[in-house]
Structure formats: structure tokens, C-alpha cells
């Protein structure tokens with residue numbers, strides 16, 4: 001197009017194209033020049049056509065070779081107990097739960113998406129109380145034919161320099177007391193505690209959570225404003241180890257909230273708890289984001305060789321904003337033997353996750369089948385299994401939590417015998 005628009009005598013040269021290498025001369029071209037111009041044009045067209053043909057052939061060949069090929073060979077689910085390490089609940093404070101969502105988050109477009117993903121509305125929460133949502137999660141886990149239990153996570157808030165809970169700066173707050181009480185009623189749910197280590201009574205809170213059957217402690221350092229490398233946290237880490245509580249901590253960028261201090265989720269900051277012997281599960285293979293000019297996933301992968309007590313998990317890796325990360329998790333040798341299963345419920349119930357995003361990994365028939373599964377956990381597991389997540393990744397969650405599972409079962413037993421009316425779904 002450019003060469004036609006270019007006015008002879010104009011000082012402005014046209015943009016280069018496949019069909020022209022030099023701008024035309026200002027003077028009228030001679031016959032020889034015209035014929036060589038046409039020769040050049042033909043030559044250029046031939047090259048362009050050849051290039052397009054070669055590229056198309058490479059594309060076709062590669063899609064034939066890679067078409068519908070999962071990241072790893074698929075295998076049946078393990079017979080062992082299958083546990084989801086990473087499921088969320090939330091609340092607006094209804095029914096005296098103590099839960100809270102910040103005004104910023106409530107006013108953001110994300111809030112209605114989360115409510116929908118939970119299968120809730122503001123009205124159902126106001127009418128039934130936040131505890132109702134935990135019951136809904138329990139019902140869905142009970143209906144799942146793939147998983148046996150899910151760890152539902154509390155979410156502690158920001159703690160200010162005086163050691164006080166700073167609710168103004170807290171985006172999501174799900175108190176341990178509320179969640180432990182609700183989870184105790186459902187054998188298919190496990191309690192994931194969340195304790196900001198800057199609370200003056202953090203160790204006593206951990207004792208209480210352990211007694212209530214907590215199977216891990218969860219942090220999102222970037223929104224809870226925790227620096228995992230802070231040496232003042234050493235007593236907290238030693239206490240985690242004493243209780244055999246793994247630390248499940250977010251790594252990589254965090255975009256589920258309205259703001260986040262991403263540098264606090266740097267895997268490199270986990271060296272302190274790792275050196276102290278804490279079992280650390282760095283969530284989401286530190287997917288998305290760079291720090292110091294390096295991919296966060298590369299930083300985490302490098303540390304795997306150094307620390308045998310470092311693990312990661314595959315929750316959120318099938319999301320549209322993280323394409324490629326599941327493949328990386330399953331094929332990089334650094335993550336071999338270190339991954340476990342998590343869902344990041346309710347995000348698996350949003351448009352962010354779809355089998356149709358994996359057109360070159362799944363057949364259309366597989367995508368249709370997976371898409372039609374109504375139970376969120378069954379769908380998540382069917383998708384991950386079809387993409388090649390191996391059985392040991394699904395079963396490793398139970399292995400990692402094993403030291404705590406007996407305590408969790410005992411505390412449920414205790415809670416039910418103390419109040420038999422609370423055993424709701426056995």
C-alpha cells in the first residue's frame with residue numbers, strides 16, 4: 001500500500017515492505033530501471049510467499065506433533081485420600097462471624113465475581129450468616145467424587161506497629177475462631193489457620209489453632225504485610241516446627257486483591273524459615289512477576305535443590321492469566337517430588353479457568369466432557385488430570401499434612417462429643 005501512496009519527489013521514504021527494498025527515485029525511471037524494479041518486486045514476492053509457506057508448514061507440523069498432547073502422560077487418580085490444600089471462604093460479618101471485606105474490595109469489580117464463584121449473593125450471606133457459606137463449601141466437597149477433604153483457609157489481617165489488628169488496612173479478614181468452629185462440624189473440611197506473626201500473642205494463637213485441629217498456617221505476605229525474612233519471626237517459625245505445622249505462603253504476584261506489596265512474596269525471603277527446618281509450601285510455584293530482573297518461578301526453582309523441606313502447589317495454575325505455568329511445574333525437574341494439589345476455590349469457579357484454554361493439550365471431546373462437570377472440584381481435578389498432573393501430586397497433600405491429620409480428626413471428635421448437635425453432615 002505504501003508504495004502506491006508515496007508521491008514522487010517527496011522527501012519522505014515509504015515504510016519498508018516485503019515487496020520493496022528501496023524507495024523510488026524522484027526522477028522518472030528509465031526502462032532498465034523499470035524492468036529491474038519489476039524483477040525485484042517478483043523476487044520479493046517469491047521470498048514473501050516462500051516465507052509464509054515455510055511458516056505455515058512449521059505451524060502445521062508443530063500442531064500435528066503437539067496437538068492434544070498433555071504436559072505429561074495421564075494416569076488414573078490415586079486410591080489414597082485426596083485433599084485440596086488451598087480453598088477459601090469469605091464473609092461480610094453476617095451472623096456475628098467477625099469476617100470482614102474492605103470497602104475497596106467490596107467496591108471493586110472483583111467482589112461480585114467472587115460472590116458468584118462462591119454461589120452466594122450479598123443477600124444470602126446477610127440472611128443466612130457467613131457460616132452458611134462454609135456449609136455450602138462442605139456440601140460441594142461432600143458431593144465431589146474426586147476429593148475427600150479440603151483445607152479451608154482463615155485469613156488474618158494487617159497488624160500495625162503497636163501490635164494491633166489494623167482492620168482499615170485489611171482487605172479480607174476471616175478469623176480463626178469463627179472458621180475453626182464452623183469447620184469442626186464437617187468431617188470433609190480441614191482447618192487452615194492464619195496468624196499474623198506480628199501479633200503480640202501470635203504463639204498463644206498458634207497453640208489455640210493447633211488444639212482446634214489446624215493442619216497448616218496460611219499467609220499472604222503481600223497483603224498481610226509480613227516480611228518472612230524478618231529475624232523477629234524466628235520464635236514464630238520455631239513454634240510452627242514444634243507443632244509440625246507447615247507454612248502455606250503465597251509466592252509470586254498477587255492480583256486477587258486491590259493492592260499488594262509483591263516484594264514480600266519473594267521466594268528468596270523464605271530462606272529463614274527453611275533454614276530453621278519449617279516445612280514451607282510456596283503457593284502457585286511463585287507464578288507471575290519478576291524481582292531483581294528474575295522470574296519469581298526461577299527464584300523458587302533454584303531454591304528447591306537447596307531445601308528438601310520446600311514444596312509448592314499447583315492451585316491457580318490453570319487460570320487464563322497463568323497459561324504455561326502448569327506445564328512448567330510439571331516438566332521442570334526442580335519441581336519433581338515437590339508439588340501437591342490445591343484448587344484455590346472459588347477461583348476455579350470463574351471464567352478464568354476453562355478447558356478450552358488448553359486447545360493444543362486436550363481434544364475437543366475432552367474439553368466438552370470437562371466443561372460439563374458441574375462440581376467445581378471434580379472439574380478442577382478432571383482438567384488437571386487430563387493435562388498430565390501425576391497421581392503423586394494429588395496424593396502428596398495428605399502426606400505433607402500427615403503429622404497434623406490425626407490431631408485434626410481428634411479435635412473434630414472432641415468438638416462433636418462436646419456438642420452432638422454440631423455434627424451436621426456425617
Ligand SMILES: [Zn+2]
Pocket residue numbers: 086088344
Ligand atoms: Zn488462594
